[in-house]
Amino acid sequence: MIEFHLETRSGVPTYLQLVQQVRQAVRLGILHPGDQLPTVKEVVEQLTINPNTVLRAYRELDLAGLVEGRRGVGTFIASGPPPVPPNDVKTLRSSLQRWIDRARTAGLDDENMSALFANTLRPPTISRVA
Amino acid sequence: MNDSPALEATALGKRYGSNWALRDCTLTIPAGSVTALVGPNGAGKTTLLQLAVGLIEPASGAISVLGHDPRAEPLAVLPRVGFVAQDHPLPRRFTIGETLRLGRELNSSWDDAIAERRVDELGLSRRQRVGTLSGGQQAQVALTLALAKRPELLLLDEPVASLDPLARREFLTGVLQAVTETGITVVLSSHIVADLERICDQLIILAKGRTQLVGPIEEILGGHRLLTGPRTDAAAVARVHQVIRESHTERQTTLLVRANGHVYDACWETHEVDLEEIVLAYLGMTSAAARVVAPAAVAR
Numbered sequence: 112m113i114e115f116h117l118e119t120r121s122g123v124p125t126y127l128q129l130v131q132q133v134r135q136a137v138r139l140g141i142l143h144p145g146d147q148l149p150t151v152k153e154v155v156e157q158l159t160i161n162p163n164t165v166l167r168a169y170r171e172l173d174l175a176g177l178v179e180g181r182r183g184v185g186t187f188i189a190s191g192p193p194p195v196p197p198n199d200v201k202t203l204r205s206s207l208q209r210w211i212d213r214a215r216t217a218g219l220d221d222e223n224m225s226a227l228f229a230n231t232l233r234p235p236t237i238s239r240v241a
Numbered sequence: 242m243n244d245s246p247a248l249e250a251t252a253l254g255k256r257y258g259s260n261w262a263l264r265d266c267t268l269t270i271p272a273g274s275v276t277a278l279v280g281p282n283g284a285g286k287t288t289l290l291q292l293a294v295g296l297i298e299p300a301s302g303a304i305s306v307l308g309h310d311p312r313a314e315p316l317a318v319l320p321r322v323g324f325v326a327q328d329h330p331l332p333r334r335f336t337i338g339e340t341l342r343l344g345r346e347l348n349s350s351w352d353d354a355i356a357e358r359r360v361d362e363l364g365l366s367r368r369q370r371v372g373t374l375s376g377g378q379q380a381q382v383a384l385t386l387a388l389a390k391r392p393e394l395l396l397l398d399e400p401v402a403s404l405d406p407l408a409r410r411e412f413l414t415g416v417l418q419a420v421t422e423t424g425i426t427v428v429l430s431s432h433i434v435a436d437l438e439r440i441c442d443q444l445i446i447l448a449k450g451r452t453q454l455v456g457p458i459e460e461i462l463g464g465h466r467l468l469t470g471p472r473t474d475a476a477a478v479a480r481v482h483q484v485i486r487e488s489h490t491e492r493q494t495t496l497l498v499r500a501n502g503h504v505y506d507a508c509w510e511t512h513e514v515d516l517e518e519i520v521l522a523y524l525g526m527t528s529a530a531a532r533v534v535a536p537a538a539v540a541r
Contacts, residue, residue, distance in 0.1 A: 117439060120515050124459050125439050155421050159414045160439040161275050162421040 112149060113142060117158055125160060129168035137177065137188060144190040148178060245308060247272045247394050247426040248293060252302035255288050262288040264450045266302070270428060270443065272393075275420060277437045277458075278430040279520055280447035286430035287327065289447070290398050293428075294324050307393060320350055323387030323395040328403065329380050333372030337365055337382060341389075348390040356389035359415070377408025381415060388419050395419070397429040413440055438462075438516040446523045453523040458516065465519050468496045468509040478506070486522040497522045 113136050115129055123131075136142040149157070151165045169186050172178040180186045214224050248270040255263045263285040270276050278286045291297045292304050295311030295318065303310070309317040331340060337360060345351045360367065363381050371379060380400060387395060397416070401409040417440065419425050431437065437444070437458075444461055446453040454461065465485070468478065472494050475487045482498040489495075497514060498504070504511050 119436070119438065120517075123513070124462055126459075152418070152421050155417045156414055158439065159410050159417060159436070161442055162417060163273070163275070163442050164439070 112147065115149070115154060115158060117160070126164045126168040126171065129154075129165065130171050133168075133172055133177065133188075142188050144188050146188045148186040148188070150185055245272065246270055246305075247274070247307060248428065249305045250289070250292075250302065251304075253289075253292065253299055253304050254301035255285075255292060255297060256300040261300075261450045263292070263447075266452050268445060268452060268455045270426065272426050273424050274443045275417075275427045275441045276429070276443040276445060277441040278428060278445045278447060279432070279434060279437065280430075280453075281432055281524060284447040285450045286447055287398055288450075290324070290396050290428070290430060293396060294319065294322055320348070320390070321393045323390055323392035325380075325383045325387050325395075325397045325400055327398045329383035329400070331371045331379060331383055331386075333370070335371050336367060337369050337371065338367035340371055340382060340386065341367070344386045344389055350391050352389050352391050355391070356385055359385040359388065375408070377404050377411065380404060380408070380412050384412065384415055388415075391423070392425065394426045394428070397427065399430055399432070402432065409436075416440075434517045434520045444516070444520075446520055448524050454519075461519060462513070462516060464499055465514050466498055466500050466504055467512040467514045467518075468498060468504065469512065470494055470509040473508070478509075485519075486525075 113132065115132055117125060117128055121128070133142065133148065142148075148169065151162050151169070154160065154165045155162050169178065169180065173180055173186075177189055178186050179189045211224065214227075219227070246269045248268075250266050250268050253263060253266040254261060266285075266289065278289065280286055288297070292299055293306050293311060295315055298312060306318050307321050311318040332343070335343065341353075341356050341360070344356065345353065359381075363378065363385075365374070365378065365382070371382060374382065384397075384400075395416070400416075401412055404412060413436070416427060416429070420427060429441070442458055443456070444458050445455050470493070472489055472492050475484045475494070475496055478484060478496055478498060481502075482500045482504065484496050484498050486497040487494065496509075497518070
């Protein structure tokens with residue numbers, strides 16, 4: 112079981128914070144396939160948040176195939192997504208390493224690189240709401 | 242959740258003498274939502290809520306609550322609406338037991354089980370007099386009365402303004418539990434913006450009797466951005482986006498905009514903004530913590 116927390120001034124929508132925390136917990140091995148997520152009622156009482164927000168987050172996770180809702184029972188972590196094949200990771204890492212070397216030559220420090228990476232990964236656009 | 246709105250106002254207005262307490266107010270509150278009605282004191286929040294329960298008559302426009310005009314058909318509206326007025330007035334000399342009995346006698350849809358369960362959960366004795374309870378407990382008893390009539394729409398006028406942070410949390414948790422269990426629609430007015438983002442899914446900003454912004458909170462958060470860049474005037478940005486607030490220092494300009502699509506312009510750094518900052522911008526104030534963003538790191 113995990114306990115959710117909220118950052119109220121982050122600007123990240125509440126439902127997305129819940130989604131990210133489940134994803135993160137799965138990634139870090141805190142949640143395993145078959146583990147149950149807190150019920151909507153429990154999350155509402157623990158965080159004093161709108162139940163629609165919790166439902167929204169769980170629906171999102173369900174659509175992404177990360178969890179499965181069992182009617183009247185609860186929401187459970189689905190059997191994990193297929194891990195990225197290790198060979199792909201190796202290739203990706205070496206091309207990333209080449210990029211890092213180029214960036215360092217160009218004068219970027221670690222912080223500049225992280226910022227550029229985060230920024231490219233999730234551009235700060237207005238298009239989040241379709 | 243059903244599709245017809247819980248509340249609909251069309252060009253609604255209320256005037257006291259020559260002063261418009263509410264003017265040209267058009268909005269829709271979806272059924273099943275939790276809506277925050279935000280604005281400074283005197284913005285028209287209480288007026289809107291009083292119009293919703295037919296306590297006062299509109300000077301112009303129309304309001305429909307659960308599909309009916311609250312003044313023309315009070316019996317089609319009032320039994321289905323729970324209303325907790327500001328400062329949650331209750332008979333102070335009544336015991337809690339007597340207060341519940343009052344609720345039972347006055348409401349045909351009264352559900353004793355809900356009332357009893359809530360009083361037990363609050364750890365209150367039925368023999369306690371209402372006047373001896375803390376502010377938080379009184380608010381909870383008022384909420385109990387409103388919920389035990391099993392309303393479809395719950396209107397709360399500044400329910401937590403006078404409560405300490407813990408009592409505020411507990412009260413709002415009670416409201417949200419009811420939302421979880423019954424899917425009730427909630428409208429709560431507040432001049433405290435903190436925490437609304439987690440509690441509400443719709444926002445109405447009122448100022449000087451007019452609606453400034455109405456919509457789902459998620460769209461509001463997604464649609465506003467803080468732009469920072471070298472000092473310039475806002476005209477170019479204002480041609481594309483709606484500039485809500487602008488401020489300038491000697492070398493830097495900061496704009497809070499309601500963005501019309503993407504902000505592409507490379508001169509601006511774009512930041513997400515939280516709800517409190519957006520509300521304050523619409524209310525024409527600058528937040529104490531007005532974000533002065535340091536200029537981007539430059540090579541020196």
